[in-house]
Amino acid sequence: MKNTSKVDSITKAASIIIALGADVSSEIFKYLRDDEIEELSLQITKMDSLTPQQSQEIMNEFYEQCITQKVISEGGETYAKDVLLKAFGKERAGEVMERIQKNGRQVAFEFLKKVDYKTILMMIQNEHPQTIALVLSYTSPEVASKILAELPPNLQVSVFQRIANLDRTSPEVIKVVENIMLKKLGSMASVDMVEVGGINYLAEVMNNVDMKTEKYIFEEISGTTPELVEEIRKRMFVFEDITRLDNMEIQAFIRECDTKDLTIALKTASQEISDAIFGNMSQRQQETIKTDMQYLHNIRMSDVEEAQQRIISVIRKLEEQGTIVISKGEKDAIIQ
Numbered sequence: 001m002k003n004t005s006k007v008d009s010i011t012k013a014a015s016i017i018i019a020l021g022a023d024v025s026s027e028i029f030k031y032l033r034d035d036e037i038e039e040l041s042l043q044i045t046k047m048d049s050l051t052p053q054q055s056q057e058i059m060n061e062f063y064e065q066c067i068t069q070k071v072i073s074e075g076g077e078t079y080a081k082d083v084l085l086k087a088f089g090k091e092r093a094g095e096v097m098e099r100i101q102k103n104g105r106q107v108a109f110e111f112l113k114k115v116d117y118k119t120i121l122m123m124i125q126n127e128h129p130q131t132i133a134l135v136l137s138y139t140s141p142e143v144a145s146k147i148l149a150e151l152p153p154n155l156q157v158s159v160f161q162r163i164a165n166l167d168r169t170s171p172e173v174i175k176v177v178e179n180i181m182l183k184k185l186g187s188m189a190s191v192d193m194v195e196v197g198g199i200n201y202l203a204e205v206m207n208n209v210d211m212k213t214e215k216y217i218f219e220e221i222s223g224t225t226p227e228l229v230e231e232i233r234k235r236m237f238v239f240e241d242i243t244r245l246d247n248m249e250i251q252a253f254i255r256e257c258d259t260k261d262l263t264i265a266l267k268t269a270s271q272e273i274s275d276a277i278f279g280n281m282s283q284r285q286q287e288t289i290k291t292d293m294q295y296l297h298n299i300r301m302s303d304v305e306e307a308q309q310r311i312i313s314v315i316r317k318l319e320e321q322g323t324i325v326i327s328k329g330e331k332d333a334i335i336q
Contacts, residue, residue, distance in 0.1 A: 015054075016058065117143045120139065130162050133163045237312060242273055254277065265307040
């Protein structure tokens with residue numbers, strides 16, 4: 001037999017809706033969102049796995065919550081504890097009160113569930129660490145971790161410590177902070193939109209990040225939106241694009257590059273790239289680099305990627321000076 005503590009909340013809600021009857025349930029539905037009504041309705045159609053005992057326990061739990069919530073709203077938390085203590089006994093009163101407080105906690109800052117973490121970060125980044133800690137405690141661990149990672153290091157520690165020390169916060173304080181965050185969100189939404197970002201901007205960003213970051217981001221995005229990766233790659237210059245340069249352009253950047261960077265970068269380069277670069281070197285330079293490569297052992301991949309990134313930076317600098325013209329994309333558009 002299943003214990004009601006293992007029954008998910010949507011199943012409990014559906015069970016209560018059934019027990020209340022069509023008339024009462026129709027009134028309740030007026031206060032629910034469309035997605036909540038849809039989820040509940042779907043669950044009701046599948047309700048065939050609860051025993052009579054479980055259904056009764058769910059109704060008892062619902063009744064306890066209703067009574068407790070009514071007492072809290074009318075007399076406050078302290079009064080509620082006293083009433084529940086007399087009504088249910090110490091142990092049961094504690095369980096009911098804890099469950100109600102948990103449910104109340106989930107209701108507060110409900111709007112955060114519909115806001116991306118970047119927006120939340122913008123809302124709280126200039127707030128006091130205690131406020132940030134309170135807001136983050138109402139987000140999912142995944143969202144909180146992303147926001148925490150982007151806070152300044154000293155603020156990260158302060159917020160982390162405050163989250164750890166959070167125990168109970170008065171409903172009044174929570175409401176004040178919630179209203180402030182809602183106002184901030186409203187003002188952010190009302191700001192006139194300007195054209196920012198876009199594919200071209202992302203290509204420019206990716207041209208300037210280190211290769212480890214580039215590789216990670218593209219691998220992650222490829223799993224869901226490979227077409228986006230393809231479009232960005234068309235508009236940015238990567239190490240493999242060296243083969244698109246003509247001989248004079250390759251010779252131009254070779255003259256500007258550090259020989260050590262060329263040696264390290266070519267350690268893992270494809271045959272096509274190696275041929276393009278070696279084919280535009282003097283015989284002496286070729287021999288020097290190939291000899292150095294033979295003695296290049298236990299090199300980290302991150303070192304190779306950094307060397308390649310420095311070469312790309314040289315190429316981009318020469319492009320800005322007009323020495324090199326990089327052609328990219330299916331239409332072979334010229335990037336000036």
